[in-house]
Amino acid sequence: MRISDLLPSVLIGAVASARSMTPMAALAGAHLAHRRTPGRLWLLGKPLFTAGALAMGAGELYGDKMKSAPDRTVFLGLLARVMSAGIAGAALAPRGRERAGAAVAVGTAVPMAYLTLSARKRAMAEIGQTRSGLIEDALIVAAGVAVVWWGVARDR
Template sequence: MLASFLIGLAAGARALTPFAAVSDAAAKGALPADNGAPSWLGHPLVSAGTKALAAGELWGDKLHSAPDRIVPAGLLARVITAGIAGAALAPRNRALAGGVLGATAAIVAAYVTFDLRMAALKRFGQTPTGLVEDALTVAAARAVVGGVERRAV
């Protein structure tokens, strides 16, 4: 259940990157056999689509017109993606709890990372802070999913 919580924290910063990492692992068959992932999550088209959407989110975040992550649409995206990813990383019999844990962590992390980003933005600017946040989120998502993959072997 720790993985569900941690992937939710990562989703607080970027809604789609952690979701794409979990979908990619599902497509590769790298999630534990007794996972709570919906069957469609590992479909090659879903995996490719989530990666494309995550790349678009990483790019779009640097635009001045990008909405804040704490607007209702941004929070809803985090609830959905972190909920599915959290469920996928939980054992099948605890998928609902994993989903709730992931979604809840994402909401809390969205507010925390928003405040941190706004403080850093004043000093370093939008693009540099966004790139650092991107790197941290990608690394966190990969680490969480990689830890689950290692346990599956």
Template sequence: MKYRDLLPSVLIGAVASARSMSPMGALAAAHLAGRSTPGRLLLLKQPLFTAGALMMGVGELFGDKMKTAPDRTVALGLLARVMSAGIAGAALAPKGRDRLGGVIAVATAVPLAYLTLAGRKRAMRRIGQTRSGLVEDAMIVCSAVAIVLAVSRKR
């Protein structure tokens, strides 16, 4: 195995740093489209989990624009990032390297949450909360979809 084989886990961790539910939403959408990941993702065999992952991903995009939305670095926000990055990082890792992929994704997501928050706050001062959120949404959702599509295969 080469280190670059774990790049999708690193990248999905970066996605989770900005939008905690986007990795799971992208995996759920890929599953519904008949795609599978190199690592096992048993949770997606449960229709309720798949639907929940999609709804939470979409809900987060709307909730982020609210003035009362908490920073991504509060305890629950970091916990959501740890869980989502860990699951998605494991699913995108090479077969047999799922634990390592999960750890790498979490190790990427948590520190980057602070950097992406700082970037978002700068953008909010320049173009406002809603516009900066929409730009960030577009970047993150497109990235999540691209990463999952690059690694997943048709079943």
């Protein structure tokens, strides 16, 4: 296996650093489009998981704009990133390398959560919470969709 085989897992970890539920929502969207992930992810076969992932992804986008939204680096925020990155990283890894995919995704998501938070705080100071959040949403959702679609296309 080449290290580049785990690149989709690394990239989805970067996505999870900024929006914890976007990787799961992007995977759910790919599942609804009848795309299979290279790594095994039995959760995707469950309609409740798919619906929940999409709902949580949308809810996170809304909740992030609230003044009371906690920083992504609080314990529960990091825990959500670890779980989402791990699941998505495993799903985008080559079959049989799911654990490695999960590990590199989590290893990317956690430190990058601090970097993306720092960037967001700078953007908030410049253009405000809502506008900076909407821009971050657009970038991260687009990146999440692109990474998942590229990851599932590589398996074909």
